[in-house]
Amino acid sequence: xxxxxxxxxxxxxxxxxxxxxxxxxxxxxxxxxxxxxxxxxxxxxxxxxxxxxxxxxxxxxxxxxxxxxxxxxxxxxxxx
Amino acid sequence: xxxxxxxxxxxxxxxxxxxxxxxxxxxxxxxxxxxxxxxxxxxxxxxxxxxxxxxxxxxxxxxxxxxxxxxxxxxxxxxx
Amino acid sequence: xxxxxxxxxxxxxxxxxxxxxxxxxxxxxxxxxxxxxxxxxxxxxxxxxxxxxxxxxxxxxxxxxxxxxxxxxxxxxxxxxxxxxxxxxxxxxxxxxxxxxxxxxxxxxxxxxxxxxxxxxxxxxxxxxxxxxxxxxxxxxxxxxxxxx
Amino acid sequence: xxxxxxxxxxxxxxxxxxxxxxxxxxxxxxxxxxxxxxxxxxxxxxxxxxxxxxxxxxxxxxxxxxxxxxxxxxxxxxxxxxxxxxxxxxxxxxxxxxxxxxxxxxxxxxxxxxxxxxxxxxxxxxxxxxxxxxxxxxxxxxxxxxxxx
Numbered sequence: 529x530x531x532x533x534x535x536x537x538x539x540x541x542x543x544x545x546x547x548x549x550x551x552x553x554x555x556x557x558x559x560x561x562x563x564x565x566x567x568x569x570x571x572x573x574x575x576x577x578x579x580x581x582x583x584x585x586x587x588x589x590x591x592x593x594x595x596x597x598x599x600x601x602x603x604x605x606x607x608x
Numbered sequence: 609x610x611x612x613x614x615x616x617x618x619x620x621x622x623x624x625x626x627x628x629x630x631x632x633x634x635x636x637x638x639x640x641x642x643x644x645x646x647x648x649x650x651x652x653x654x655x656x657x658x659x660x661x662x663x664x665x666x667x668x669x670x671x672x673x674x675x676x677x678x679x680x681x682x683x684x685x686x687x688x
Numbered sequence: 689x690x691x692x693x694x695x696x697x698x699x700x701x702x703x704x705x706x707x708x709x710x711x712x713x714x715x716x717x718x719x720x721x722x723x724x725x726x727x728x729x730x731x732x733x734x735x736x737x738x739x740x741x742x743x744x745x746x747x748x749x750x751x752x753x754x755x756x757x758x759x760x761x762x763x764x765x766x767x768x769x770x771x772x773x774x775x776x777x778x779x780x781x782x783x784x785x786x787x788x789x790x791x792x793x794x795x796x797x798x799x800x801x802x803x804x805x806x807x808x809x810x811x812x813x814x815x816x817x818x819x820x821x822x823x824x825x826x827x828x829x830x831x832x833x834x835x836x837x
Numbered sequence: 838x839x840x841x842x843x844x845x846x847x848x849x850x851x852x853x854x855x856x857x858x859x860x861x862x863x864x865x866x867x868x869x870x871x872x873x874x875x876x877x878x879x880x881x882x883x884x885x886x887x888x889x890x891x892x893x894x895x896x897x898x899x900x901x902x903x904x905x906x907x908x909x910x911x912x913x914x915x916x917x918x919x920x921x922x923x924x925x926x927x928x929x930x931x932x933x934x935x936x937x938x939x940x941x942x943x944x945x946x947x948x949x950x951x952x953x954x955x956x957x958x959x960x961x962x963x964x965x966x967x968x969x970x971x972x973x974x975x976x977x978x979x980x981x982x983x984x985x986x
Contacts, residue, residue, distance in 0.1 A: 537742050537814035538826040581812065584747035600744055600812075604830040607741070607748075607772060607813030608725045608784050608804060608942070617891050617963035618975040661961065664896035680893055680961075684979040687890070687897075687921060687962030688793070688874045688933050688953060706855055715878040715928045721949075722871035728940060729864040779864045791877060793953060800870075801946055 529554060531593065533561060534600040542573035558582070559589040561599060578602065609634060611673065613641060614680040622653035638662070639669040641679060658682065689716045693756040695769045698749045698813075703771050703782045712769040712789040719793035721800040725784040727777050731827075735820040741774040741783060744812040748772070755806040759788070762802065763795035770803060772813060783815075838865045842905040844918045847898045847962075852920050852931045861918040861938040868942035870949040874933040876926045880976075884969040890923040890932060893961040897921070904955040908937070911951060912944035919952060921962060932964075 530549040540546045543565075550564045558580045565571050579602035580587055593599055610629040620626045623645075630644045638660045645651050659682035660667055673679055694711060705724060713720060727739045756768045767789040777783055784807065788799035808829070816826045843860060854873060862869060876888045905917045916938040926932055933956065937948035957978070965975045 534744070536744055536812070537816070538828070541826070581744070581747055584744075584750055586810075600747070602744065602812050603814055603826070604828045605809065605812055606815045606827040606829050607743075607811045608808045614893070616893055616961070617965070618977070621975070661893070661896055664893075664899055666959075680896070682893065682961050683963055683975070684977045685958065685961055686964045686976040686978050687892075687960045688957045705858065709854065709873070713875065713929065718875055718877040720871075720873040720875060722869075722873070723942070723946065724858070724869040724871070725942070726862065726867055726869060728867040780862065793872070793874070797872065797946075797950055797953075804942060804946075 529595065531556070531561065531595065531597075531599060533565065534598065536600070537603045539574065539578075539601055539603050543568070543570040556593055557589070558587055558591045558593060561593065562589065562601070565601065574601070579604070609675065611636070611641065611675065611677075611679060613645065614678065616680070617683045619654060619658075619681055619683050623648070623650040636673055637669070638667055638671050638673060641673065642669065642681070645681065654681070659684070689714050691765050691767050692760045693753060693768045695771070696749065696753045696756045697771050698743050698745050698752070699771045699773050700775050701773070703773050703785045705782060705785050708769045708771065708785050708787050712767045712787040714767060714789065716791065717767065717789040718791050719796040720787060720789045721796040723784075723786045723800045723804050724782050725804070727779050727781050727783060729779050731817060734817070736779070736817050737820045738776055738778050738818040739783065740776045740816040740818060740824070742814050742816070743772070743774045745774075748812050751811045752807065755803055755810065758806070759799045759802045763790065763799040766790045766795055766799045768799065768803070772807070772811070774813065838863050840914050840916050841909045842902060842917050844920070845898065845902045845905045846920050847892050847894050847901070848920045848922050849924050850922070852922050852934045854931060854934050857918045857920065857934050857936050861916045861936040863916060863938065865940065866916065866938040867940050868945040869936060869938045870945040872933075872935045872949045872953045873931050874953070876928050876930050876932060878928050880966060883966070885928070885966050886969045887925055887927045887967040888932065889925045889965040889967060889973070891963045891965070892921070892923045894923075897961050900960045901956065904952055904959065907955070908948045908951045912937075912939065912948040915939045915944055915948045917948065917952070921956070921960070923962065
């Protein structure tokens with residue numbers, strides 16, 4: 529299966545897209561998505577342990593995701 | 609001799625005046641002025657060790673004053 | 689008097705500081721603390737012409753509200769009003785305004801500070817500096833500054 | 838960019854907060870911290886109708902300036918603008934406004950706080966509360982509050 533993942537700012541620039549479809553197999557954790565992203569074109573600019581939000585809430589790398597979740601890989605925040 | 613002393617706020621109310629002439633003898637320290645003030649009418653409302661400024665600068669009770677100094681007895685401050 | 693989070697929003701239009709201060713103010717309030725973040729013209733020695741802010745909007749507003757709610761719990765009685773602007777801002781523009789009003793000054797000051805410090809580390813907003821020389825660069829506060837490598 | 842004490846005054850007219858913020862602001866500044874003290878409607882459970890501020894004006898302005906100069910020494914690069922109003926103020930009126938602007942947020946926040954805390958203990962200004970029932974009373978922050986005797 530593949531899951532849509534939201535990208536922002538420098539990560540969106542790296543992948544040249546604001547949403548990418550990431551191929552994964554269920555059951556799937558956040559770290560699996562990150563690993564899959566890192567071998568995609570532009571993925572070399574993603575750190576091994578980026579910040580991740582699922583359904584607009586911060587989660588750990590071990591968190592499981594299911595189809596329908598809103599998954600976002602978050603660059604270092606710089607608001608203010 | 610006597611020295612003019614500035615009063616403010618609750619102290620001005622206590623003495624019914626914004627300036628009082630205080631009888632003292634030279635050499636004269638701040639504490640002598642305070643002692644003289646405390647036996648004048650209204651002086652019972654003055655604490656034994658009020659805040660005092662001479663020439664618009666905070667001073668200790670032991671500071672000496674001379675004729676021409678601007679002497680002020682300062683109620684507890686409450687700005688802001 | 690209503691207390692707590694009166695307003696916490698991500699906005700696209702210029703922030704009206706006076707309006708936010710007025711909204712937090714109240715006759716029962718004795719102290720109003722305001723923090724304003726503005727776009728400045730120099731960073732790491734490079735001349736900046738503007739700053740582009742991007743947010744993960746749904747989450748940023750939610751996270752901003754969560755931080756404000758934490759401040760309300762820590763400093764009961766506080767009235768909180770805040771906006772963070774996104775889009776392309778020019779020099780001197782306010783990017784964020786946080787207003788904390790309280791009967792007493794300590795919780796007003798502490799609450800405003802709590803919000804800005806938490807916002808800086810937890811709200812998903814990014815900024816890209818536009819330089820006078822035409823270059824642009826996303827800011828990474830976790831990176832080692834050029835001058836300190 | 839000029840830094841230090843740009844303005845520190847005792848005033849009789851209403852304070853224009855926006856004007857003071859504008860005066861402290863600068864394109865080289867990234868953070869502006871503003872503290873506003875206002876007249877509130879209740880104190881120790883008594884209904885207040887207004888507040889009368891009196892200052893030892895020559896000394897108060899000098900002391901305010903001295904405090905601001907200390908803040909400038911502690912937080913180099915800060916731009917400080919402040920006014921304390923005297924006279925009869927009504928509910929919601931700003932009695933004091935302190936603006937501290939800096940390239941970075943920590944010194945801006947710290948400088949504003951330093952000034953208001955020092956002002957409260959060192960600047961010769963007094964206030965008399967006017968109550969709705971017609972009574973008036975000078976405030977003594979060093980006295981034991983009625984409810985805590």
